[in-house]
Amino acid sequence: MHKDHIKSSVINFKSVARALTIVENELTGAGKLLKNLHFEKNAPIIGITGPPGAGKSTLVNSLIDLLLTDGSKIAVLAIDPTSPFNFGSLLGDRIRMASHFNSPDVFIRSLATRGSLGGLSAKTIEMADVLRAAGFDYVLIETVGVGQSEIEIAGLADITLVVLVPEAGDEIQHIKSGLMEIADAFIINKADRADADVFANNLKKIIGQKQGEQPPVFKTIASQAGGIQEIANFIKSPVKTQHSRRELLLTEKAYKLIQQKLTQHIDKKKLQHDVAKALKDEKFNLYSFVDTYV
C-alpha cells in the first residue's frame, strides 16, 4: 500500500470533533468550513429509525462490527430527543454502543435536540456533511422515531432503515403510510419472538399494495448479530439514490438550511424587551405586533 494512501486513510478524530463543535454551536468560521467541504468518497448517510425499544442501538452495534471487517471507517451521529418523559432509557442505549467507543475506526457523537426547535435537521445535515467530508465510509444516523424525527431523518439520509419489533402483532394494518414513504428497507428485529413471522407477513402484504419500488423486509436478532450480514449487503449494494431522489433530498436539505438562515438573526432578548414595551398598550394584539415587527 502506498504511503500516501495510508496517511490519507487516517482520520484525525480530534479535528473532526472540533469541526463538529464549530458547526453545532455556530462558532466563528462555521459558514466558511461548510462551504469548503470536499466530498471525495461520497459516503452514504444511513438513517436508522424506529420506535423506542426496537433495538436500534444493538443493531447499529452489530452492523458496525460487520462493516469494520473490511477496514471501513464509520461515523455515528446519535440523535437524542431528550424527552423529559424518557427516564434514562436512551442513556442505556448509548452505553450499549460503548463497545466501539475506543475503536480507532469508529467515531461516535451524540446530538441532543432540546431547545433547538426546528433547528435539529439543519444542524444534523451540517454535521453529517462534516463527517462525510472527513473521509468516513459510512455515516450512520440513529434516531428514535417519535414525533417527526423519523420523517426528518428520511429527508437527509441516502438510505433509511426502519426498525420494528413484532409486538404490534396484527395491528400492523394501522401502520401509517408515512412509514412506507420513508423506508428504503424494513428490519424486523427480535425476530426470534413467537409472532415475528405473522408480523413479517402482514408487513409484506401492506408493502405489496404500495405503488412503485417496494422496500425489502429483513429479519434480524441484533443481540446475537443474526441477519446483520444481509443489512450490510443491502447498504453496500449499488447506489440506491437515483438522480430524482438526490434532487429531492438536496431540495429538502436546502429548504431546512434556508429556514435556519432566515430565522437565526431573531434576537430573543430584544424581542422580549419589545414585547414588554408593547404590552403597556392596553390594545396589545399579538398578531398586529408580529406583523409590524418583521
Add this chain to the structure above:
Amino acid sequence: MHKDHIKSSVINFKSVARALTIVENELTGAGKLLKNLHFEKNAPIIGITGPPGAGKSTLVNSLIDLLLTDGSKIAVLAIDPTSPFNFGSLLGDRIRMASHFNSPDVFIRSLATRGSLGGLSAKTIEMADVLRAAGFDYVLIETVGVGQSEIEIAGLADITLVVLVPEAGDEIQHIKSGLMEIADAFIINKADRADADVFANNLKKIIGQKQGEQPPVFKTIASQAGGIQEIANFIKSPVKTQHSRRELLLTEKAYKLIQQKLTQHIDKKKLQHDVAKALKDEKFNLYSFVDTYV
C-alpha cells in the same frame, strides 16, 4: 338572565370550525381574522401533557364533565403527533373522548402535525387564540409528550399540567429538569396502583429541591373520576399567570409566529427547480447554494 346575555353565550360551532380551518390552512383572510380577534373573557389555555398511556384523554374527559357542571363552555385542541410508529393508539384516545362529541358546550378539534415541521406551535397558538376569542371559558390543549411537544405546549399554555403514571417507580430521580420547568402541577394518574405513593413521595422530594415556586402534586384515578375536583379547583384558582410569566409566554409566541412569517414564502417547487439547475454544475456545494439563495 338578560336576553342579550343568553344570546352572547351561545357559540356558533360552525363559525368557529370555519375560522379554525381558515387559520389552519392559511386561507385568504387568515391574517385579518387573527388581527381582529377580541378576547373578552381572557379564557385560560390549559396544556395537558404526559407520556403515551398516562391516561391524558380519560383525565381530560373527566375534567370536562366537572367543568361543564357550572355551565362553562369548553374547547379542546387535541394535538396528534401522527407518528408512523403509533399503531392507532392515539385513535383510541380520541374515541374515549367521544362522549363529549355531541355536547353543545364542548368543542373538540384535532390537529395533526405531520409535515408541518416547526409550524406546529405557530398554528397551535393561532388556533388556541381563535378558540379563546370565540367565547369559550377554557381552552384545553392535549398533547402526547414525546420529543419536544411538551416543551412547545408550555410555551403557549397559561397552565401546564403534566400527567404521569406510577410505573417509572424509583427511576424518578432521572426525571429531566425540563419537566420541572414546564409543570405548573403534576398529576399522578392511575393512583390506585401499588407503587403510587412511593412514586408521589419521590416526585415531591425532587420538587422540594427546586428553587422558586414548587408545583403541587395531585393524585387521580381518571377512569373513576377520582381526584378530578382538585384539578378543577386548581385551574379555577386565582390567576396563576404572573406578569413576568405572561411576558415570557408572549415572547415565545411572538418568536414562533415571526419564524413562521419569515419562512412561509419559501416556494419549495421553485427551490427544487433551482436545485436541479444548480446540480448541473459539477462543483455544486449545498452551503454556497443556500448562501447565495437568500
